[in-house]
Amino acid sequence: MGFMSRFAANKGALVGLVLLIALLAFAVLGPWLYPTSPWRMVARPFTAPFVTDRFLLGTDTLGRDVAAGLVHGTRISILIGFVSTLVALLIGVPLGALAGYFGGWIDDALMRITEFFQTIPSFALAIVLVAVLQPSIYSIVLAIGIVSWPPVARLVRGEVLSLRTREYVQAAITVGQSTLRIIFSQVLPNTVAPIIVMASLMVASAILLESSLSFLGLGDPNLMTWGYMVGAGRTRLMDAWWISFFPGVAIFLTVLALNLVGEGLNDALNPRLSRGRE
Amino acid sequence: MSQRPVLDIRGLTLALPALADRPYAVSGLDLAIAPGELLCVVGESGSGKSMAAHAVMGLLPRAVKPVAGQVLLNGRDLLALDDAAMRDVRGREVGMIFQEPMTSLNPVMRVGDQIAETLEAHRIGDGASRMRRAVELMTEVGLPDPARMARAFPHQLSGGQRQRVMIAMALALQPKLLIADEPTTALDVTTQAQILKLVDALRRDHGTAVLFITHDFGVVAEIADRIAVLQHGVVVEQGPADAVLGDPRHDYTRRLLAAVPSLTPPPPRPRAEGEPVLSVKGLGKIYQRRSLFGAGRVVQAASDVSFSIARGETLGLVGESGSGKSTVGRCCLRLIEPDAGEIRIDELDITALSARAFRPHRKRIQMVFQDPFASLNPRRTVGRIIAEGPVAQGVEPKAALERARELLALVGLTPGAIDRYPHEFSGGQRQRIGIARALALDPEILVADEAVSALDVSVQAQILDLIQDLKKRLGLAILFVTHDLRVAAQICDRIAVMQRGEIVEMGDTATLFAAPKHPYTQQLLAAVPGARRLKAP
Numbered sequence: 022m023g024f025m026s027r028f029a030a031n032k033g034a035l036v037g038l039v040l041l042i043a044l045l046a047f048a049v050l051g052p053w054l055y056p057t058s059p060w061r062m063v064a065r066p067f068t069a070p071f072v073t074d075r076f077l078l079g080t081d082t083l084g085r086d087v088a089a090g091l092v093h094g095t096r097i098s099i100l101i102g103f104v105s106t107l108v109a110l111l112i113g114v115p116l117g118a119l120a121g122y123f124g125g126w127i128d129d130a131l132m133r134i135t136e137f138f139q140t141i142p143s144f145a146l147a148i149v150l151v152a153v154l155q156p157s158i159y160s161i162v163l164a165i166g167i168v169s170w171p172p173v174a175r176l177v178r179g180e181v182l183s184l185r186t187r188e189y190v191q192a193a194i195t196v197g198q199s200t201l202r203i204i205f206s207q208v209l210p211n212t213v214a215p216i217i218v219m220a221s222l223m224v225a226s227a228i229l230l231e232s233s234l235s236f237l238g239l240g241d242p243n244l245m246t247w248g249y250m251v252g253a254g255r256t257r258l259m260d261a262w263w264i265s266f267f268p269g270v271a272i273f274l275t276v277l278a279l280n281l282v283g284e285g286l287n288d289a290l291n292p293r294l295s296r297g298r299e
Numbered sequence: 300m301s302q303r304p305v306l307d308i309r310g311l312t313l314a315l316p317a318l319a320d321r322p323y324a325v326s327g328l329d330l331a332i333a334p335g336e337l338l339c340v341v342g343e344s345g346s347g348k349s350m351a352a353h354a355v356m357g358l359l360p361r362a363v364k365p366v367a368g369q370v371l372l373n374g375r376d377l378l379a380l381d382d383a384a385m386r387d388v389r390g391r392e393v394g395m396i397f398q399e400p401m402t403s404l405n406p407v408m409r410v411g412d413q414i415a416e417t418l419e420a421h422r423i424g425d426g427a428s429r430m431r432r433a434v435e436l437m438t439e440v441g442l443p444d445p446a447r448m449a450r451a452f453p454h455q456l457s458g459g460q461r462q463r464v465m466i467a468m469a470l471a472l473q474p475k476l477l478i479a480d481e482p483t484t485a486l487d488v489t490t491q492a493q494i495l496k497l498v499d500a501l502r503r504d505h506g507t508a509v510l511f512i513t514h515d516f517g518v519v520a521e522i523a524d525r526i527a528v529l530q531h532g533v534v535v536e537q538g539p540a541d542a543v544l545g546d547p548r549h550d551y552t553r554r555l556l557a558a559v560p561s562l563t564p565p566p567p568r569p570r571a572e573g574e575p576v577l578s579v580k581g582l583g584k585i586y587q588r589r590s591l592f593g594a595g596r597v598v599q600a601a602s603d604v605s606f607s608i609a610r611g612e613t614l615g616l617v618g619e620s621g622s623g624k625s626t627v628g629r630c631c632l633r634l635i636e637p638d639a640g641e642i643r644i645d646e647l648d649i650t651a652l653s654a655r656a657f658r659p660h661r662k663r664i665q666m667v668f669q670d671p672f673a674s675l676n677p678r679r680t681v682g683r684i685i686a687e688g689p690v691a692q693g694v695e696p697k698a699a700l701e702r703a704r705e706l707l708a709l710v711g712l713t714p715g716a717i718d719r720y721p722h723e724f725s726g727g728q729r730q731r732i733g734i735a736r737a738l739a740l741d742p743e744i745l746v747a748d749e750a751v752s753a754l755d756v757s758v759q760a761q762i763l764d765l766i767q768d769l770k771k772r773l774g775l776a777i778l779f780v781t782h783d784l785r786v787a788a789q790i791c792d793r794i795a796v797m798q799r800g801e802i803v804e805m806g807d808t809a810t811l812f813a814a815p816k817h818p819y820t821q822q823l824l825a826a827v828p829g830a831r832r833l834k835a836p
Contacts, residue, residue: 188674189684192733195632196688196740197661210678 027289034285040278048095055089059245063089070263081254081264091271094247098275101162101231102224108166109227110220113173118204118212120174121181132178135171143168147230151239158241161234165227176219180212214290218283225279232272247272303374304331305475305508306355311368313350313359313532324350324363325532332525334475335506337499339519339540342529343555343755344726348512351529352478354378355510356395357385372476390417394469398481400461404453410464411437411449417471436467441497459490466497473505480512487619488782492826495522514755516559517785520544520829528552544832558760560785562830564808568792575607576645576776577631577664577744583639584626584800599800600626604640606795606805608744613770613777615791615808617784617823623800628746628780632666633657644744662692662740667766669749671729675721681707681732682717688740699739706735710765727758734765738773745770746778751786763790784827788812796820 028034047054057063062084063076070079070087078087120131138146147164154160184190185208193203234240235248236255247268254264308331313324325347332338342348353359355370357377370377372392380388389395397403405413414433418424424432430449437445440463453461462482469477479498483491499522502509513519519526523540528551536549547553582604587597600623608614618624629635631642633649641650644663652660665688668674675684685706686699694702704714710731721729730750737745747766751759767790770777781787787794788808795805796819804817815821 188668188670189676191634192666192668192674192736193676193687194634195661195664195666196691196736197658198687198691199658202691206679207676211676 024289028285031285031288033281034288037278037281037285040274041282044095044099044275044278047092048099051092051096055086055092057089059089059093060085067257067261069261070267078267079261079263081250082257082261087250087264087267090245090250091247091267093245094250094268094271097158097241097244097246098228098231098272101158101165102228102275102279105162105165105169105227105231106220106223108162109170109173109223110216112166113170114177114209114216116170117174117177117179118181118209121178122185122200122204122208124182128178131174135174138168139171144230144233147234148237148239151234156234156239156241158244161231161239161241164234165230168230169223169227173216173219173223176215177212180215181208184208184211218287218290221279221283221286225276225283228272228275228279302333304333305373306330306332306510307369307371307374308351308355309369309371311351311354311370312366313347313354314364314366316362321531323347323366323532325354325529328368328532328534330510330527330534330537332476332508332510334508335502337502337509337511337522337524339511339513339523339526340529341513341516341519341526341555343514343757345531346529347532348514348529349480350532352395352480352510352512355476355478356389356393357382387421390474391421391472392474393476393478394472394474395478395480396462396465396469396482398484400458400465400485401453403465404461406453409450409452410456414449414464414468414471417468421472423472432471433467436471437464440464440467440470440501441493442467457490458486459493462486462490462494463497466494466501470501470505470507474507476508476510477502478510478512481514482511483518484513484515488784488828489619489822489826491518491828492521495828498522515828516544516556516756517827517829517833520832528555541832555756556833558757559829559833560760560763560783560789561833562785562788562812562824562827564788564812567807567809573609573611574645575609577778578607578643579627579631579640580605580643581640582627582630582637582642584623584630584635584637599623601630601637601800604797604800604802606802608776608778610743610776611770611774612793613779613791615787615794616778616780616797617782617787617794618797619782619823621799622797624780624782624797625748626800627797628666628748628778631744631746631778632661632664634666659692662688663742664744664746665737665740665742667730667733667737667745667747667750670753671726671733672753674733675729677721680718680720681724684721684732685717685736685739688736692740702739703735706738707732709738709769710735725758726754727762730754730758730762731765734762734769738769742775744776744778746780748780749782750779752781752783759786766790784823796823 063086064080064084066080066082066084068076068080070077076086078091080086116131120128147168150164150167151160190203190207193207232248235246236252238252240246240249250268251265254261258265308328311328312326315322315324328351330338340348340351350363354365355377365378377388411430411433414436415429418429418432434445434449437449442448442460442463483494486494495518498509501507525538526540526543527534527537530551536543536547536552543552547556582601584601585597586600604627606614616624616627626635630637637650641648647660649657649660682700682703685703686696689699689702690696704717707714707716712728712731751762754762769775779791791808793806794808794811795802796817798819804820815824
């Protein structure tokens with residue numbers, strides 16, 4: 022069975038993929054759907070949802086359109102999720118590959134550094150980093166990248182450690198390929214499957230982390246994000262539930278979609294490990 | 300065969316899932332084993348021999364379904380039983396031993412408890428009596444100091460001892476049928492001889508019928524009463540061992556038997572006594588486990604190993620697992636860095652070079668690996684795999700690919716293979732690709748590390764022919780590392796026997812086989828299975 026048919030055999034993964042495509046569509050089409058700034062006060066505050074056609078999801082405490090915020094927030098969440106995962110991969114993959122391939126004291130040194138980062142609670146470290154660097158989209162991406170690379174490094178190290186002893190890697194040594202070339206052409210291509218699976222789940226946790234930071238008021242002050250919306254509406258949760266509820270649902274669905282896709286990818290890329298098969 | 304058979308398989312047909320390469324794993328299989336009889340089912344990989352054994356145990360993979368026939372154990376059809384009844388049959392009426400004794404035992408449980416557990420599962424006796432019985436069984440399978448050994452964990456035992464524990468477990472409830480699925484394939488030749496003797500003695504003492512699955516005709520010749528030869532899931536020939544081995548009827552059996560390398564070396568070929576191209580002097584390698592507190596475990600993998608090989612000569616490096624033969628082979632390519640001694644290619648001392656300085660000289664010495672499935676990168680095409688070496692040494696990629704095409708023809712593959720991926724080839728074809736890769740750099744020396752050990756016997760014969768032919772045509776010096784004395788007898792000009800990191804005897808193949816001097820060499824030669832019944836054609 023090919024990769025596509027194995028992926029399609031997982032119903033949950035298909036649902037996740039459809040959700041994800043819808044989210045990406047919102048992110049791309051956002052500026053056309055809501056061309057004005059989501060910060061603009063466009064109507065009376067506390068307009069309930071599903072009452073008027075113009076403001077389907079209601080307005081918040083200052084009369085800003087919740088739906089506009091939601092659509093613009095999609096762009097930020099997805100952007101931060103993917104870019105910070107990329108940052109984490111750019112740190113974690115080379116470190117893990119070096120540690121696994123060379124072993125010895127290089128491995129010891131790199132793994133102690135990795136453990137140093139793992140022992141610090143990641144959310145606390147992210148808060149400190151963002152606070153020190155001033156909240157902006159760049160500092161948030163950097164902070165999330167820095168707290169989420171250690172698991173990548175450990176995963177890649179483990180894979181490389183076992184791949185390094187494979188005979189085809191030894192054969193590459195005996196024909197005189199350079200070490201760097203062996204790592205890039207023989208070893209790393211064979212670690213792609215587990216990295217893709219892990220990355221898809223990391224995007225989900227990056228989105229959660231960004232939402233949590235924004236909720237605490239550490240988001241980029243110029244950008245409308247889901248976390249900020251939940252945080253801003255939380256004091257009026259009892260009388261204006263929709264202000265926090267809709268962005269909360271958006272976060273929930275995005276993370277769910279990414280997890281479903283990640284699990285589907287895992288089943289499709291590692292057919293021997295998937296459940297329910299012989 | 301006057302007695303009623305213990306096991307009677309009638310017309311058994313096992314269907315494979317739709318995408319497999321043939322519709323049935325086995326079809327129309329008829330086998331019968333009388334009490335105390337040992338039936339060898341022999342066949343090459345993929346012949347369905349293991350599937351047949353697993354069908355008897357009710358351990359078929361879920362995708363494989365029996366569609367016709369019966370498996371009668373003392374007249375009862377096992378295929379008709381439900382799971383609970385089958386569980387009771389396993390152990391009580393049928394015992395099984397597997398190929399890999401390490402993974403078949405629970406690593407965190409004492410072996411005595413594991414044997415007692417078999418009794419417990421069938422609710423026999425109480426704790427104390429079960430333990431007594433376990434020690435009794437361990438005595439019977441010839442384990443030394445069984446009372447103490449019962450408290451040992453699997454990793455504290457040797458491979459042979461673990462297999463003895465497995466046999467004790469299989470025999471705990473005195474089953475009438477014992478199924479042995481390649482039980483000695485993972486063992487050294489001397490250990491294998493002991494285990495075969497044990498199985499033989501036990502079935503004589505207890506009248507146990509034995510279904511013995513193997514691919515090794517030497518083993519078959521050693522112990523079989525009757526033989527069934529399986530090809531593509533069909534029994535092509537079945538009969539008394541002497542008849543099948545001495546006067547095979549079916550063409551396939553004949554071909555298989557002809558492919559088994561003879562223990563008698565061919566007459567020595569005249570060879571040019573040239574200058575040695577590879578010379579190793581006083582090579583030493585110590586493995587030391589790094590440990591935080593105090594000294595780690597030290598293993599002397601090679602000590603004071605010296606030999607030399609001339610152009611056009613094959614030196615066999617023979618020994619059991621852990622003898623250090625692979626370490627020596629890999630040291631010659633500096634895949635492992637030696638601790639002592641020097642390795643010279645012509646006059647160049649390669650141990651004195653830095654890793655970077657050695658790289659341009661690597662093309663002079665190349666390696667053929669053991670596992671044809673692990674030695675080719677699954678994500679690269681065959682052409683790129685072969686061309687990689689020349690490209691790394693500075694050849695134009697286009698020219699290297701052109702050369703790869705020629706090399707494929709040289710090793711007997713079609714040039715069209717160049718754009719395909721390794722998984723599209725069989726084991727023997729992959730090994731040919733591995734050889735083509737090694738030859739791509741026009742090496743002077745080839746190190747073959749168990750290069751034919753993972754192959755079926757008929758494929759093995761072809762690859763050996765290919766290596767022989769290439770050696771002659773290209774004037775290669777070959778270091779042939781192997782555990783298989785039959786293979787060594789056929790392909791090597793000289794042989795060095797290794798034991799615990801040292802070369803204990805070295806000499807011309809014919810002399811060494813005719814009059815081994817060192818006791819260890821004598822022991823090895825005596826342990827080769829099938830020497831009695833498998834004569835040179």
